[in-house]
Amino acid sequence: MKVSKEVRDxxxxxxxxxxxxxxLGLSSEHGHVGPHLFSSTxxxxxxVLEPRYMLAKVCRMILADFPGERLxxxxxxxxxxxxxxxxxxxxxxxSRLDLIGVACSEAQARECACPHPYPRxxxxxxxxxxxxxxxxxxxxxASEQDLVARQAFWTHAFSRCIKCYGCRNVCPVCICAECSxxxxxxxxxxxxxxxxxxHLIRAFHVADKCxxxxxxxxxxxxxxxxxxxxxxxxxxxxxxxxxxxGLDVTxxxxxxxxxxxxxxxGL
Amino acid sequence: xxxxxxxxxxxxxxxxxxxxxxxxLAGVSRLQMPSNFKxxxxxxxxxxxxxxxxxxxxxxxxxxxxxxxxxxxxxxISGNHRAAKRFAVLREMLGCVxxxxxxxxxxxxxxxxxxxFQKIVTNFxxxxxxxxxxxxxxxxxxxxTSELNGLTQQAEKRE
Numbered sequence: 001m002k003v004s005k006e007v008r009d010x011x012x013x014x015x016x017x018x019x020x021x022x023x024l025g026l027s028s029e030h031g032h033v034g035p036h037l038f039s040s041t042x043x044x045x046x047x048v049l050e051p052r053y054m055l056a057k058v059c060r061m062i063l064a065d066f067p068g069e070r071l072x073x074x075x076x077x078x079x080x081x082x083x084x085x086x087x088x089x090x091x092x093x094x095s096r097l098d099l100i101g102v103a104c105s106e107a108q109a110r111e112c113a114c115p116h117p118y119p120r121x122x123x124x125x126x127x128x129x130x131x132x133x134x135x136x137x138x139x140x141x142a143s144e145q146d147l148v149a150r151q152a153f154w155t156h157a158f159s160r161c162i163k164c165y166g167c168r169n170v171c172p173v174c175i176c177a178e179c180s181x182x183x184x185x186x187x188x189x190x191x192x193x194x195x196x197x198x199h200l201i202r203a204f205h206v207a208d209k210c211x212x213x214x215x216x217x218x219x220x221x222x223x224x225x226x227x228x229x230x231x232x233x234x235x236x237x238x239x240x241x242x243x244x245x246g247l248d249v250t251x252x253x254x255x256x257x258x259x260x261x262x263x264x265x266g267l
Numbered sequence: 268x269x270x271x272x273x274x275x276x277x278x279x280x281x282x283x284x285x286x287x288x289x290x291x292l293a294g295v296s297r298l299q300m301p302s303n304f305k306x307x308x309x310x311x312x313x314x315x316x317x318x319x320x321x322x323x324x325x326x327x328x329x330x331x332x333x334x335x336x337x338x339x340x341x342x343x344i345s346g347n348h349r350a351a352k353r354f355a356v357l358r359e360m361l362g363c364v365x366x367x368x369x370x371x372x373x374x375x376x377x378x379x380x381x382x383x384f385q386k387i388v389t390n391f392x393x394x395x396x397x398x399x400x401x402x403x404x405x406x407x408x409x410x411x412t413s414e415l416n417g418l419t420q421q422a423e424k425r426e
Binding site for chain 2: 180
């Protein structure tokens with residue numbers, strides 16, 4: 001593929017210059033794709049871009065394991081937003097990262113209903129227009145359904161949950177060492193499907209952080225359309241506070257600031 | 268004998284510095300108000316975690332009140348600012364999953380506002396009584412009301 005060839009070339013260049021200690025990307029070996037730290041130019045041949053996999057959590061782990069080392073990361077728009085949100089939470093140091101920005105194709109953007117299918121600096125690919133929230137299936141559903149219909153829809157969806165914690169484990173912004181979802185006070189142990197509190201607590205915790213990468217949807221074995229709920233919350237954050245998630249590392253979440261710093265309409 | 272009207276179960280989280288004192292004043296002033304709420308005293312309205320409210324609503328409480336100091340009067344300067352924003356977002360989220368956001372009330376009562384406390388509680392209890400029992404998602408389905416079953420089938424079809 002042409003795009004992954006261009007990414008390989010950039011990775012090779014920054015590795016050769018000694019600008020970074022390694023480049024984090026996806027590697028395809030024996031037909032399986034997984035995250036890989038490319039530390040020499042020799043193995044760059046296996047670098048691929050598909051399928052999509054969020055590298056932010058792996059990135060945090062590597063930065064912590066190699067203090068003082070710089071790291072190159074192959075980053076799509078969602079990867080970059082996730083890293084920015086992680087930086088806000090003090091989990092990664094952006095100044096130690098060199099992002100190789102990859103813009104997603106129009107088909108990919110449509111598949112994810114991604115509002116921002118490109119990083120701030122694009123090294124590879126051409127930026128395409130993002131999908132506006134109003135044009136998504138999720139917005140349509142939200143405006144059509146009343147409370148009773150929504151409750152029926154979500155009760156049915158949540159009743160499928162097998163509490164595998166896949167959504168939390170894969171989520172790039174779910175980084176708490178102690179998770180509320182493992183606390184028996186909030187989520188009863190040994191009960192499947194879990195109470196609705198399992199999903200609501202998670203939804204609230206990511207309401208001001210969710211970057212819309214869709215990793216939770218992809219990870220869910222019973223197809224709970226979690227991103228539909230999170231996308232609505234993201235839109236509400238925009239409506240209520242004018243807050244856009246993952247775009248600016250200096251822009252703190254309005255839920256952590258005072259009313260002077262980020263006013264709430266009607267107060 | 269006529270059937271007793273629905274009595275909602277309500278939890279009121281009151282901050283230690285203003286609204287708990289306000290509730291106390293309402294009590295010692297012998298102001299009349301419905302008795303179907305329980306007060307839980309917290310140090311600040313910002314101490315109330317969304318988990319508490321979600322857990323309460325999903326385990327059979329019909330309504331939750333979070334009462335704090337008036338904006339600008341918070342004992343911890345800006346605790347109620349955070350509470351105001353957090354619970355505004357939580358209300359939106361409840362709406363998104365089909366739980367009536369009116370089951371959650373955020374309001375401010377100062378230590379000298381006994382009558383205000385009485386008014387807020389009375390109005391809220393009336394409001395929740397109108398909404399009816401609210402075991403969030405699950406209970407109503409178990410009851411098997413035909414309307415809900417129909418909608419669930421529709422949702423299944425859509426998938």
